[in-house]
Amino acid sequence: MSAEQEKCGTLASGRSLPVPPGARLAEVTRMNDRRDRTSTIPMPPREFQALVCGPDFIHLFHDAAQWIIAVLEHERMCGDSVNLLEVGCGCGRVARYLVGEPIGSYTGFDRHAGMIAYCRAAIPDPRFTFDHFAVASSYAAADRPLADVPIEALAFPYPAGSFDHAVVASDFTQMPPAEAAQYLAELARVVRSGGKVLLSVFFSQRHHVETSDNRLTVFYEPDRFEADLLMSPFEARASGYTYTPGEPFRPDRREARQYGARQNWYVLTRR
Numbered sequence: 001m002s003a004e005q006e007k008c009g010t011l012a013s014g015r016s017l018p019v020p021p022g023a024r025l026a027e028v029t030r031m032n033d034r035r036d037r038t039s040t041i042p043m044p045p046r047e048f049q050a051l052v053c054g055p056d057f058i059h060l061f062h063d064a065a066q067w068i069i070a071v072l073e074h075e076r077m078c079g080d081s082v083n084l085l086e087v088g089c090g091c092g093r094v095a096r097y098l099v100g101e102p103i104g105s106y107t108g109f110d111r112h113a114g115m116i117a118y119c120r121a122a123i124p125d126p127r128f129t130f131d132h133f134a135v136a137s138s139y140a141a142a143d144r145p146l147a148d149v150p151i152e153a154l155a156f157p158y159p160a161g162s163f164d165h166a167v168v169a170s171d172f173t174q175m176p177p178a179e180a181a182q183y184l185a186e187l188a189r190v191v192r193s194g195g196k197v198l199l200s201v202f203f204s205q206r207h208h209v210e211t212s213d214n215r216l217t218v219f220y221e222p223d224r225f226e227a228d229l230l231m232s233p234f235e236a237r238a239s240g241y242t243y244t245p246g247e248p249f250r251p252d253r254r255e256a257r258q259y260g261a262r263q264n265w266y267v268l269t270r271r
């Protein structure tokens with residue numbers, strides 16, 4: 001199993017997944033968060049689902065999204081008056097459920113033009129905006145879209161303090177530190193004081209990048225990662241929240257730092 005695949009699906013214990021690919025999707029969708037949340041938004045092409053989940057973990061497309069939304073709700077990052085930014089929104093895995101939630105506005109961006117085109121067509125809700133940034137990302141090694149704008153030159157085209165909160169789910173897991181640092185700096189600019197950023201990252205004993213099956217996965221050395229957060233304009237909290245496929249989000253269940261292709265979820269608060 002590749003690191004990319006594990007990212008979406010492996011149990012924290014390292015056991016294999018309880019749900020075989022393609023099976024019991026409706027059941028898993030119903031279980032997570034103990035809510036019968038559904039979306040009227042058409043499903044994205046399987047090719048896009050595979051890009052955000054890993055080809056063998058498409059069956060967790062809904063489940064993982066609902067877990068993220070449960071975290072956003074628990075952290076009070078959703079609501080009628082909340083302007084939410086999603087970095088690397090992919091094919092709207094989270095947005096397609098947020099449409100049914102109270103939300104003031106949602107802005108998602110990604111460097112994959114095809115996924116942004118899909119989101120715009122599939123989610124015509126006036127509260128929702130999807131932007132394409134033609135930025136030269138290391139992720140192009142995985143899915144090809146090439147672009148000229150170097151990441152260090154990218155300024156998010158949003159005014160300072162224009163978002164209440166932001167979500168960065170499974171994105172730093174594909175961004176080397178220099179790219180992530182630029183995005184963190186831009187997040188610090190566009191998220192208002194007191195606003196939160198929910199983000200996930202993979203850890204390893206030493207920083208390294210893995211490529212397999214044309215996919216790219218980035219592992220951070222945790223002490224260095226946390227030291228960089230300390231220097232940023234954010235207060236950082238390692239939430240210990242753990243995604244277990246098919247299980248509801250349990251805020252009281254905290255796990256220690258995870259190594260390997262297991263997401264560590266941080267909640268940052270803009271000072």
Ligand SMILES: C[S@@+](CC[C@H](N)C(=O)[O-])C[C@H]1O[C@@H](n2cnc3c(N)ncnc32)[C@H](O)[C@@H]1O
Nearest residue numbers: 052088089090093110111112137139169170171
């Ligand atoms: C694993 S997917 C996760 C997508 C989405 N956050 C979700 O949870 O469904 C990673 C996404 O990050 C996007 N991405 C990678 N590097 C990026 C960059 N530098 N700027 C914007 N998006 C980027 C990819 O195109 C891809 O859609």
